[in-house]
Amino acid sequence: MGLAKALLFALLSWVGCVVAGEVGVTDNSILIGMTAPFSGPSGPYGLDMKMVINAYFRQVNESGGIHGRKLELRALDDGYESDRAVANTRALINQEKVFALLASYGSSPTTAAMNEVFGIAKVPLVGxxxxxxxxxxxxxxNRNNRYMFNVRASYANETEAIVNQLVSLGFKNIAVFYQNDGFGNSGLDGVVAELKKHNQTPSAVATVQRNxxxxxxxxxxxxxxxPQAVIMVTLHKASAAFVREMRKARQTPQFMTLSPVGADLLVQELGDEARGIGISQVMPYPWNDTLPMVRDYHKLLGQPGQASYLGLEAYAMAKVLVDAIRKSGKDLTREKLVASLESMQNHDLGGYRVGYSANDRRGSRFVDLTVIGSGGRILR
Structure with a gap:
């Protein structure tokens, strides 16, 4: 009898551990964590993302949730600083007890959070x-990358498209202005690598500190x-300041920049001075409602005039996570979520596809080139 009790106790303890392992999941809810800038120079980026994700979660919840569970978002402000992003990620996992993470912002903050916190804790981050x-x-x-699922193309994909475009126009004097962090350095490396394929090197390289x-x-x-052209691997405020000062110095190169700049925010900063700036994009044109994903995004917003590339990207991230959770079934675990994501090898979000496998976390290679036209319109 004593042995039977001991075996029963051991079994109950094991079951309790399994149940306890379902962190952030109850019979009625799934708690998702997010760290992004909601204040400071990059605050508008994070606020746009959070607004879209909250709206999409409400839409899912009003339709019955996922297997009867409602989605909840717990979002913390990191100000686009790596130490705060790491601290927030640790708090979301250890104190808030989130099930998974969604929509991080920035190369250095996300890489630090992955290698120091969520990769070690085996908590997936989507986007x-x-x-x-x-x-x-x-x-x-890098075993920590097992828990990182990207939804956008890489900076190497973006810089390849930009450099190929400039070289095709006959440009040979191409400079680089970059942000001195993981984002800027990754973009700079991409430009250098692509120029090398055309037997070129940057004619000048200069930097600015983050924020x-x-x-x-x-x-x-x-x-x-x-320079004939300057590729800017910077965000909207630094990009705007640089363009203004270059023009004061009577420099009129073709300015090109990468998608994180936020086209609408750059227009807000520069007004008519933004005209002619080229921007690589990693999402479909957010005003082209012939694509199902864009059409659904417009319905979510209620006012298509508020659409943005960053908002559409946040929508894509949230859809990937929701689709993967739904695919994981009623008995939800983090490892089942990882397996579900890895099985999405050519997943259609409605005209925009992502793909993963056991050894591939790139998600997408889609890049489109745009230019800012008169009145701040983004033209393809």
Whole structure:
């Protein structure tokens, strides 16, 4: 009898551990965590993302949720700073007890959070506003990457499209202005690698610190070479400050920049001065409602005029997570979520596809080139 009791106790303890392992999941809810900038220069990016994700979660919940469970979002402000992103990720996992993570922002913050927190804790993150290679390594090369699922193309994909376009126009004097962090360095590496394929090197390289607009020295360094084009691997405020100062210095190169700049925010900063700036995009045109995903995004917003590339990307991230949770079934675990994501090898979100496998976390290679036209319109 004593042995039977001991076996029963051991069995109950094991079952209790299994139940306890379903962190962030109850009979009625699934708790999702998010860390992104909601304040500071990059605050508008995070706020747009959070608004769209909350709206989509409400839509899912009003339709009955996922297997009877309602989605909840717990979002923390990291100000686009790596140490805060790491601290937030740790708090979301250890104190808030979230099931999974969604929509991180920035290369350095996300890479630090992955390697220091969520990769070690084996908590999946779906989507990051980053094209850094550090987040796209095979899990065979970095086991922490097993829990990172990208939804957008890489910076290498974006810089390839930009460089090929400029070279096709006959440009040979191409400079680079980049943000001094993981984002900027990854973009710079991509530009250098692509130029090398065309037997070129950057004619000048200059930098700016993250969350600042101290561009004076960069303008001096780049203006010296009178570039035909400048590829900016920077966000909207630094990009706007750089363009203004370059034009004051009577420099009129073709300015190109990468998708994280946020086209609508760049237009807000520069007004008519934004005209002619080229931007690579990693999402479909968010005003083209012939695509089912864009059409559904417009319905979610209620006012298509508020559409943005970043908002559409947040919608795509949330859809990937929801589809994977739904595919994982009623008995939801983090490992089942990882397996479900890995089985989505050519997953159609409605005209935009993502794909993963056991050793591939890249998600997408889609890149489109756009230009800012008159009145701040984004033209393809």
């Amino acid at each position: 990051a506003i980053s094209g850094a290679d550090s987040l796209r390594q095979s899990p065979r090369d 600042t607009v101290e561009v004076g020295q960069a303008v001096q360094d780049i203006a010296k070479v009178n």
